[in-house]
Amino acid sequence: MTTNLLDEPTVTARRSIAGLLEPLEELAAHSESVRACRYGSFQLNRDRYSLPCFIFTGQGLGGTDPIRLAIFATIHGDEPEGALALVEFYRELVRQPALANGYQIYAYPLCNPTGYEDNTRHSRGGKDLNREFWKSSAEPEVLHLEDELWRHHFDGLISLHSDDTSTGLYGFVQGPDLSKELLLPALWAAEKILPRNEQRIIDGFPANRGLVQQGYDGVLSAPPEARYAPFDLTLETPQAAPVYLQVKANVAALKCILSEYRTIQAFGQNI
Numbered sequence: 001m002t003t004n005l006l007d008e009p010t011v012t013a014r015r016s017i018a019g020l021l022e023p024l025e026e027l028a029a030h031s032e033s034v035r036a037c038r039y040g041s042f043q044l045n046r047d048r049y050s051l052p053c054f055i056f057t058g059q060g061l062g063g064t065d066p067i068r069l070a071i072f073a074t075i076h077g078d079e080p081e082g083a084l085a086l087v088e089f090y091r092e093l094v095r096q097p098a099l100a101n102g103y104q105i106y107a108y109p110l111c112n113p114t115g116y117e118d119n120t121r122h123s124r125g126g127k128d129l130n131r132e133f134w135k136s137s138a139e140p141e142v143l144h145l146e147d148e149l150w151r152h153h154f155d156g157l158i159s160l161h162s163d164d165t166s167t168g169l170y171g172f173v174q175g176p177d178l179s180k181e182l183l184l185p186a187l188w189a190a191e192k193i194l195p196r197n198e199q200r201i202i203d204g205f206p207a208n209r210g211l212v213q214q215g216y217d218g219v220l221s222a223p224p225e226a227r228y229a230p231f232d233l234t235l236e237t238p239q240a241a242p243v244y245l246q247v248k249a250n251v252a253a254l255k256c257i258l259s260e261y262r263t264i265q266a267f268g269q270n271i
């Protein structure tokens, strides 16, 4: 009997989710400050997926409510740089917990697990998940993320992306003016590591020194009808730059945001 190779199913090697998450799982296993969670499981053909979340609880809360931040990465499956940055960021917080005093941080390193496995921007369902928010989307990843956004009333949202068409760092802001007040110092901090995108038009939007104040419809954001309005910013690193520099730039930006926002909060409480 002869086998026609064309009839054989095509098997493409998938990237390993466990491999990507292992360093964060390891941190959760060894540090009391980091807790690993899985939420929102869903089935796709024969495979079952869930969305991981790693919660870092800072010290110095003193009975007060923590500042709750959410950081989202790899909603485009071919942009794992944000997830790698979260690993380094958490390692640094474990080494220097004072950086996160007063905070509870929810890191969502893998918002598009099937796209990550397939190394595609879209999910295996064929959607750009970052155009689906608050539009009654049926995509399970989006439904679960929307649920998280409703439930936790975050004070701030940060999305990490890596842009293969950009030669430098830039960012989008949504929500209150505070978003811009935080993105600007974050870009200055990250600019010590990678150049800024100085183009006047980025991704089709007017830009001023890497700051873009418009955005696409349907991007991950706070619920439109919510009574709270978190700061909301997106950091984009140039994907062609070495990964370790993109990671370093993101970590510098995230540390800067923690410090700046804490200062703004403290100032706000004193006036």
Ligand SMILES: [Zn+2]
Pocket: 076, 079, 161, 162
């Ligand atoms: Zn992206």
